[in-house]
Amino acid sequence: MRGVSSAMNRFVWVVVACSPACQQGSPPPAATGSQGSAVRAHAADAARAIDAAIPLDAAPPDAGDPTEPLFGLTPMATRDGKLVLVKVVDDDGARGQPNLTLELRDRNDHALDRVVVLALEEEPDDATRAKRAAAANKLIASHDFVPLFELVADEHVANQFSGSRMTIHWDHEHFTFELDGKRVLDRAVPKKWRGGSYFDKGADLTCDNPDFLRGVYVAPATRLAVVDVAYRGNDTCWEPTGSVHVVTW
Numbered sequence: 001m002r003g004v005s006s007a008m009n010r011f012v013w014v015v016v017a018c019s020p021a022c023q024q025g026s027p028p029p030a031a032t033g034s035q036g037s038a039v040r041a042h043a044a045d046a047a048r049a050i051d052a053a054i055p056l057d058a059a060p061p062d063a064g065d066p067t068e069p070l071f072g073l074t075p076m077a078t079r080d081g082k083l084v085l086v087k088v089v090d091d092d093g094a095r096g097q098p099n100l101t102l103e104l105r106d107r108n109d110h111a112l113d114r115v116v117v118l119a120l121e122e123e124p125d126d127a128t129r130a131k132r133a134a135a136a137n138k139l140i141a142s143h144d145f146v147p148l149f150e151l152v153a154d155e156h157v158a159n160q161f162s163g164s165r166m167t168i169h170w171d172h173e174h175f176t177f178e179l180d181g182k183r184v185l186d187r188a189v190p191k192k193w194r195g196g197s198y199f200d201k202g203a204d205l206t207c208d209n210p211d212f213l214r215g216v217y218v219a220p221a222t223r224l225a226v227v228d229v230a231y232r233g234n235d236t237c238w239e240p241t242g243s244v245h246v247v248t249w
Helices: 002-022 033-053 068-072 126-141
Strands: 076-078 083-088 100-106 111-118 145-147 160-163 166-171 174-179 182-188 197-200 205-208 211-219 224-231 243-248
Touching: 068 100, 083 224, 083 243, 100 126, 111 126, 160 211, 166 211
Parallel strands: none
Antiparallel strands: 076 083, 076 145, 083 100, 100 111, 160 166, 166 174, 174 182, 197 205, 211 224, 224 243
16 A cells, blocks of 8 residues: 555645646647657556556455454563463364463462453354453553563474473473473472373273373573473374463472
8 A cells, every 4th residue: 555655645746736837827738749649648657557556445454353363372471470371272172163261370370360362162243352352452461471482392302392491391290390401390290280091982992181291381580381281182082172381490
């Protein structure tokens, strides 16, 4: 649209600049012959250029879904590390329908506040989406949040992530944090985070959904991390939804 605006501005400027001259005495004689043809061709080309630059649908663009940017958020924490904002998403088994809830948690992983942006199996109208986006943005703006650093999964070591001077390893029932090569945390994986097993009578088999570390975000200066725990499954033994947790040391 910048090109359109520029072209239109030039067009309007020519008309305005010409207006005083047209009011002073007789107009200059019209160009004739080849000179007149060139002038008319030039004017036609300019008009076509302006028409081509203006879109067929000149209506203002749609503002879009105000909740959409919220789906791209990553974990954030206050500068003092006392509060953490996490994104909670239900994996929804094989369907994987979009959903999102933002939760404000303390260093003990306790939820202090939450905003449901989109629940499973709902299609809120525009007014509801705008209201929820406003509530989510208000929660984000209510504290001085800074993004946590996302660690990268090791291609050669399973369940190991590293970056920002840290290495995190998830090993069966334990996980460890290392900072600058020094172990700063070694703890058991809480039982409620662990994957489980159950017998499926319909399939006549025992299903196992082992847990694994899907992602890690850290703030070494304030000694906290957000871990994304997920579970493995298959077409018969669907995996339960994953969960995110605040971990401190």
